[in-house]
Amino acid sequence: AQSVTQLGSHVSVSEGALVLLRCNYSSSVPPYLFWYVQYPNQGLQLLLKYTSAATLVKGINGFEAEFKKSETSFHLTKPSAHMSDAAEYFCAVSDPVNDMRFGAGTRLTVKP
Amino acid sequence: EAQVTQNPRYLITVTGKKLTVTCSQNMNHEYMSWYRQDPGLGLRQIYYSMNVEVTDKGDVPEGYKVSRKEKRNFPLILESPSPNQTSLYFCASSKGTGDKSPLHFGNGTRLTVT
Numbered sequence: 001a002q003s004v005t006q007l008g009s010h011v012s013v014s015e016g017a018l019v020l021l022r023c024n025y026s027s028s029v030p031p032y033l034f035w036y037v038q039y040p041n042q043g044l045q046l047l048l049k050y051t052s053a054a055t056l057v058k059g060i061n062g063f064e065a066e067f068k069k070s071e072t073s074f075h076l077t078k079p080s081a082h083m084s085d086a087a088e089y090f091c092a093v094s095d096p097v098n099d100m101r102f103g104a105g106t107r108l109t110v111k112p
Numbered sequence: 113e114a115q116v117t118q119n120p121r122y123l124i125t126v127t128g129k130k131l132t133v134t135c136s137q138n139m140n141h142e143y144m145s146w147y148r149q150d151p152g153l154g155l156r157q158i159y160y161s162m163n164v165e166v167t168d169k170g171d172v173p174e175g176y177k178v179s180r181k182e183k184r185n186f187p188l189i190l191e192s193p194s195p196n197q198t199s200l201y202f203c204a205s206s207k208g209t210g211d212k213s214p215l216h217f218g219n220g221t222r223l224t225v226t
Contacts, residue, residue: 041219042220043202044155044217046214099145099209102154103154104153
């Protein structure tokens with residue numbers, strides 16, 4: 001069965017600093033990987049997705065993620081944090097057979 | 113505008129009083145799903161539907177019912193709500209399941225059962 005582990009339920013960075021949110025997955029078949037963002041009082045929105053094309057995926061708002069098969073990872077990064085990036089971020093995995101499974105989420109705080 | 117619409121946004125009820133949370137999508141999506149979100153647990157799937165009249169249990173189906181009589185609607189029914197069903201609920205839809213299609217989410221329904 002597929003699963004996702006997000007390391008760190010809370011991450012705090014200063015404005016302008018690098019953002020790194022960690023995600024490791026488990027899947028018995030080649031996975032599709034997603035990052036979603038949830039702003040307060042809203043539903044989840046797709047940030048980016050990996051579907052077996054380029055391993056470095058660029059998403060909205062300057063975020064990107066790199067699929068590393070050898071490390072079973074799909075970490076999310078952004079070179080310079082902005083106050084508006086404060087939100088909860090969810091990593092998710094699906095594959096040709098299974099439904100999407102979500103990680104527990106990482107809450108990102110951005111300090112001025 | 114393509115969207116998933118859930119109603120109500122907030123709901124406070126008492127134990128045992130039947131309630132329905134509605135969900136509608138205007139994207140002609142075949143796949144629809146309900147999740148509950150609880151702190152530290154992420155999103156857990158309650159029920160899903162791959163098409164009209166086709167529904168199946170997710171990871172936490174106990175105490176919930178769903179129906180899919182039309183493609184656009186996928187209501188969540190709590191026949192006898194209990195306090196442990198206090199949670200934030202999300203409806204989502206996509207073109208298909210087990211593929212590359214991302215999910216489109218509603219804005220959520222915050223349910224409190226006293």
